[in-house]
Amino acid sequence: xxxxxxxxxxxxxxxxxxxxxxxxxxxxxxxxxxxxxxxxxxxxxxxxxxxxxxxxxxxxxxxxxxxxxxxxxxxxxxxxxxxxxxxxxxxxxxxxxxxxxxxxxxxxxxxxxxxxxxxxxxxxxxxxxxxxxxxxxxxxxxxxxxxxxxxxxxxxxxxxxxxxxxxxxxxxxxxxxxxxxxxxxxxxxxxxxxxxxxxxxxxxxxxxxxxxxxxxxxxxxxxxxxxxxxxxxxxxxxxxxxxxxxxxxxxxxxxxxxxxxxxxxxxxxxxxxxxxxxxxxxxxxxxxxxxxxxxxxxxxxxxxxxxxxxxxxxxxxxxxxxxxxxxxxxxxxxxxxxxxxxxxxxxxxxxxxxxxxxxxxxxxxxxxxxxxxxxxxxxxxxxxxxxxxxxxxxxxxxxxxxxxxxxxxxxxxxxx
Ligand SMILES: C[S@@+](CC[C@H](N)C(=O)[O-])C[C@H]1O[C@@H](n2cnc3c(N)ncnc32)[C@H](O)[C@@H]1O
Numbered sequence: 001x002x003x004x005x006x007x008x009x010x011x012x013x014x015x016x017x018x019x020x021x022x023x024x025x026x027x028x029x030x031x032x033x034x035x036x037x038x039x040x041x042x043x044x045x046x047x048x049x050x051x052x053x054x055x056x057x058x059x060x061x062x063x064x065x066x067x068x069x070x071x072x073x074x075x076x077x078x079x080x081x082x083x084x085x086x087x088x089x090x091x092x093x094x095x096x097x098x099x100x101x102x103x104x105x106x107x108x109x110x111x112x113x114x115x116x117x118x119x120x121x122x123x124x125x126x127x128x129x130x131x132x133x134x135x136x137x138x139x140x141x142x143x144x145x146x147x148x149x150x151x152x153x154x155x156x157x158x159x160x161x162x163x164x165x166x167x168x169x170x171x172x173x174x175x176x177x178x179x180x181x182x183x184x185x186x187x188x189x190x191x192x193x194x195x196x197x198x199x200x201x202x203x204x205x206x207x208x209x210x211x212x213x214x215x216x217x218x219x220x221x222x223x224x225x226x227x228x229x230x231x232x233x234x235x236x237x238x239x240x241x242x243x244x245x246x247x248x249x250x251x252x253x254x255x256x257x258x259x260x261x262x263x264x265x266x267x268x269x270x271x272x273x274x275x276x277x278x279x280x281x282x283x284x285x286x287x288x289x290x291x292x293x294x295x296x297x298x299x300x301x302x303x304x305x306x307x308x309x310x311x312x313x314x315x316x317x318x319x320x321x322x323x324x325x326x327x328x329x330x331x332x333x334x335x336x337x338x339x340x341x342x343x344x345x346x347x348x349x350x351x352x353x354x355x356x357x358x359x360x361x362x363x364x365x366x367x368x369x370x371x372x373x374x375x376x377x378x379x380x381x382x383x384x385x386x387x388x389x390x391x392x393x394x395x396x397x398x399x400x401x402x403x404x405x406x407x408x409x410x411x412x413x414x415x416x
Contacts, residue, residue, distance in 0.1 A: 055393060059394070108162065184310070202264070239299055386411070
């Protein structure tokens with residue numbers, strides 16, 4: 001404090017060589033604001049350094065080939081140009097490379113970017129199941145799947161939520177012993193984000209919809225215009241981790257008196273007007289908008305509860321040695337994947353059994369890592385192994401070429 005005070009006193013003297021009023025008080029104020037700024041800068045630098053360190057630990061060293069990955073979605077009827085780039089395809093292929101994959105389930109089919117790569121890489125495949133709640137995804141995926149599926153593969157694509165995975169698989173007799181591989185690539189596809197009519201993007205005007213499943217009844221507009229005040233606040237706070245949630249909640253509820261919010265630009269105007277100018281200017285309110293949109297999307301699609309329940313269901317559906325790979329895109333999702341995996345494999349209660357397990361498991365760890373260099377550290381449990389103690393994140397090259405990949409984290413669990 002003494003040092004800071006000294007530094008700011010000299011600053012005060014430079015700025016105002018003849019202070020007339022309350023110089024000590026002014027010096028104190030300046031020293032406080034300088035100290036706050038210094039603290040903020042230090043915090044920002046520390047956070048950046050921590051992130052860089054974490055990325056060094058988790059970053060994939062896989063070569064990224066954009067030309068192999070880009071899925072062209074250009075529509076000649078509407079003359080719209082867009083593309084979807086599946087995230088960490090090479091890393092997902094690595095996860096299943098040593099598995100004899102006779103059955104594979106893609107819970108989030110999207111444009112079938114991952115699925116087509118997995119199918120191509122596994123000629124032993126006999127059963128393929130692709131799930132997605134969005135019929136647009138199915139329309140794009142189906143011809144792409146048809147092009148790679150050989151006659152020997154029994155393939156089923158279903159327009160269903162992945163929370164129903166157990167039910168869907170129970171309908172297929174041949175899969176009653178479990179499947180060898182399951183993939184969940186969470187988040188939105190480019191087809192969804194780039195279509196303004198879906199209401200997912202902060203960059204284009206559209207209705208406040210945000211439904212992954214266009215047949216579902218709840219839209220973002222319903223939450224904003226009719227949910228109780230406290231629930232609106234909870235969504236912003238818990239799902240957006242938005243510190244300014246109280247102000248936003250009040251403004252959203254007040255907007256109801258003027259007919260409510262009906263388009264993404266109505267919401268963006270409200271956020272722009274509610275963000276303190278001090279908080280990073282344009283960057284500040286755009287970041288707030290991104291958090292608010294994330295919060296609403298999570299609530300509309302009940303994403304977190306669905307994810308947690310579905311992770312348990314997917315694990316139950318695995319055959320022995322089967323693997324479940326999950327790509328998440330924000331910290332709330334990743335936390336659920338990490339904690340649910342830990343809870344799934346939770347340690348063996350019997351101490352004696354645990355001791356004998358330990359040496360077996362050490363051997364297994366060494367064997368696994370030797371065979372599969374992408375596996376760095378594992379966590380063993382009584383009924384499964386987490387193959388990614390730390391998640392895998394995209395290579396620097398992939399991050400540069402596909403900005404949407406930058407927050408992706410891949411975690412993998414294997415059944416005993
Ligand atoms: C990131 S995209 C998947 C892209 C895909 N892996 C590819 O390579 O093209 C996520 C997809 O999951 C779908 N989805 C999201 N939540 C879902 C749920 N609960 N059940 C089924 N599909 C879901 C979305 O509709 C979207 O098409």
